[in-house]
Amino acid sequence: MLNILRIPVLQDNYIWLVNEPISGATAVIDPALAEPVLEAAQIHGWHITHILNTHWHPDHVGGNAAIKAATGCHIIGPLAEHDKITAIDETVIDGDIVELGKVTARVIDVPGHTAGHNAYYFADNCALFCGDTLFAMGCGRLFEGTATEMWQSLAKLSSLPDDTQVYCAHEYTLSNGKFALHVDGGNQALIERMAEVVAKRVSNIATIPTTMALERATNPFLLAKNVDEFAARRIAKDSFKG
Template sequence: MGVHAEHRRVVMGLEVLRVPVLRDNYVWLAHDPASGETVAIDPAVAQPVLDAAAERGWQITQIWNTHWHADHIGGNAEIKAATGCFITGPAAEAPRIPTLDRQVTEGDSVMLGEHTAYVLEVPAHTAGHIAYHMPGEPLIFIGDTLFAMGCGRLFEGTAEQMFANMQRLSHLDPETAVYCAHEYTQSNGRFALVAEPDNEAIRHRMAEVDVARSNGEATVPTTIALELATNPFMRARNASELAERRAAKDAF
């Protein structure tokens, strides 16, 4: 399945579709057949997302934003104008996301049909970054906090915050599917090989990633278990080590 083809995964009655946009962004559509509801997570642009939904006869009823960056909210207004959807996002970043209908914080929940997603505050990439965790599936829409073999740059937060995020995520169900918003796996993996040169799991994973990418295939979603084995940021022993690794990756 090519990177520009769809990813479809059915979990506990939900169907999750990957929509590749821009250079390396992924917008996720989660559809609940029982209620007919569809949520778009972090729509960078509108038309490809609207088209992907229309092709399947889905009506976008919600948007969930994880943070304020333009490549995560750029499609909000146009999708809302086309569908009348309801937009949820982080309260701490509401001034930077003018399309929000609901502002959420840690411990709040959002519903997709009868499926519940809990809001987790995971600041560091941005000051108010959140994630949407569905433990019943299990899956998490993590935005730019956790990537396959990587983590988000520390634009508005600290290594201590990102280390706390990694520790928190590491305690989720290992089988949790992690839906991140970018195809960064290959570049992350090249750094991971340097950060942990003796890690056989990273070498094995990178061999698979290189084949997948050479075939134009996507490498996400990932899982918590896979990240625990191969992600040098999730595996950092303390905030200082994470900070050193993040600085090294920024210059890599």
């Protein structure tokens, strides 16, 4: 099993700290910052051995250099974005296997938000780290990729098992849910989910991780009938004022 710790930073980012207890190997997923990560690792007695970056955006790699300087950890990120990822040691492409102590993650290429965006899937642990590709009831903005690319990327993730825990990089659930209700207001599973999300956010409780089953039932981007509907929803979301 893995110990997975959520570290909330900045406005709405989540950094994930993943500890494999048998070997002690510990990975940071998308460190926006270094200090809160080093502090959390110290509190838990974990030594950071790896950083896994999903994409190059500063709020996902900002802590790379300082964490590496403090721990000597090994930094892994997508080949297509290697020149934009600070202090990167190893590049990976779709299908590569990343070892973290006794467990492994498969690299899934999910372009759309950025051109080289990766996800890391720990199949035996039912854990997916998907950066800014799939969010709870939402998906990443299309900064570098096309709607077709994102649609295909989401289809890859959506093919993972129901019980997959989805660890995305932002707490966008409440605003995503408002848009979801706007386009799919008759969806009973969505209505019920939003009632829970609203209650949690009032108390500042995190809504991540989500699960693939929940996303398939309520995420308007996974529920789009085809790529055209997906693209229209993505454009509508960009200017949606909930």
